[in-house]
Amino acid sequence: MDFKALLMGLAFAFMWSSAFTSARMIVVDAPPLLSLSARFLVSGLIGVALARLMGETWRLTRAQWRATIIFGICQNGAYLGLNFIAMQWIEASAAAIIASTLPLMVALAGFVFFGDRLKPLAIAGLVAGFGGVILIMGARLGGGLDPLGVALCVLAAMALTVATLALRGASSGGNVMMVVGLQMLIGAVVLIGPSLTFETLSVNLTPRLILAFLYTTLVPGLAATWVWFKLVQRIGAVRGATFHFLNPFFGVAIAAALLGETLGMVDIIGVAIIMAGILAVQLSKAPPAR
Numbered sequence: 001m002d003f004k005a006l007l008m009g010l011a012f013a014f015m016w017s018s019a020f021t022s023a024r025m026i027v028v029d030a031p032p033l034l035s036l037s038a039r040f041l042v043s044g045l046i047g048v049a050l051a052r053l054m055g056e057t058w059r060l061t062r063a064q065w066r067a068t069i070i071f072g073i074c075q076n077g078a079y080l081g082l083n084f085i086a087m088q089w090i091e092a093s094a095a096a097i098i099a100s101t102l103p104l105m106v107a108l109a110g111f112v113f114f115g116d117r118l119k120p121l122a123i124a125g126l127v128a129g130f131g132g133v134i135l136i137m138g139a140r141l142g143g144g145l146d147p148l149g150v151a152l153c154v155l156a157a158m159a160l161t162v163a164t165l166a167l168r169g170a171s172s173g174g175n176v177m178m179v180v181g182l183q184m185l186i187g188a189v190v191l192i193g194p195s196l197t198f199e200t201l202s203v204n205l206t207p208r209l210i211l212a213f214l215y216t217t218l219v220p221g222l223a224a225t226w227v228w229f230k231l232v233q234r235i236g237a238v239r240g241a242t243f244h245f246l247n248p249f250f251g252v253a254i255a256a257a258l259l260g261e262t263l264g265m266v267d268i269i270g271v272a273i274i275m276a277g278i279l280a281v282q283l284s285k286a287p288p289a290r
Contacts, residue, residue, distance in 0.1 A: 035084070
């Protein structure tokens with residue numbers, strides 16, 4: 001992995017992890033699906049406008065259209081929708097930790113459905129990372145973490161696995177910003193129906209809500225998604241997904257700093273194990289020394 005890809009991965013992981021804290025702020029004052037649908041509408045319109053200014057076209061390849069639709073439904077509709085709902089009952093750091101199981105899910109799905117091969121070191125790294133997640137989550141469940149919220153986050157991670165593998169088609173053929181904008185608009189359409197059907201549309205318009213909404217829309221929404229597409233285009237879905245193992249580190253740290261969520265010794269040990277897993281996975285992908 002080259003240095004630029006490493007920086008892109010770190011930037012993506014930080015922006016993505018920060019979304020759990022801003023989402024936690026949003027759901028305190030607004031219905032989760034309504035706020036998320038509105039975020040996608042704004043992000044999508046901005047993304048499409050930027051794409052046109054960059055000279056990109058609506059003429060995507062068939063594989064891009066298929067993957068964009070799947071990504072919009074699975075990541076924006078299912079993954080983020082379920083996470084926003086779960087954030088009403090669980091801490092932002094817990095949601096970030098659960099999301100970090102994505103690399104193991106992606107690697108397993110890539111092996112089963114696409115014939116991807118993983119070296120023993122990569123498998124050991126993924127298992128170590130997953131073990132760190134289990135260590136942290138086990139302690140938190142014992143401390144009263146809501147099981148329903150955990151279950152929703154697990155389902156969300158499974159949906160994100162499908163979305164990540166769908167990027168195998170979306171990350172080629174150019175028009176990256178157009179793809180980003182269109183999949184945001186798909187997410188807005190997917191979520192508005194359930195919001196109008198099941199949610200009480202009551203919003204407490206506070207400065208915190210406004211700032212969190214704007215941040216979530218522009219940074220984790222547009223910027224992080226664009227970086228993610230470019231990262232997958234550069235190093236592939238499975239290798240790119242290993243950066244999700246950084247979510248516990250950044251997610252716990254940001255939530256502790258901004259929301260005052262507790263950071264215990266088990267959290268620190270678990271994050272260290274996860275970081276070791278990332279290193280193992282990345283070393284397994286490095287070209288042999290000459």
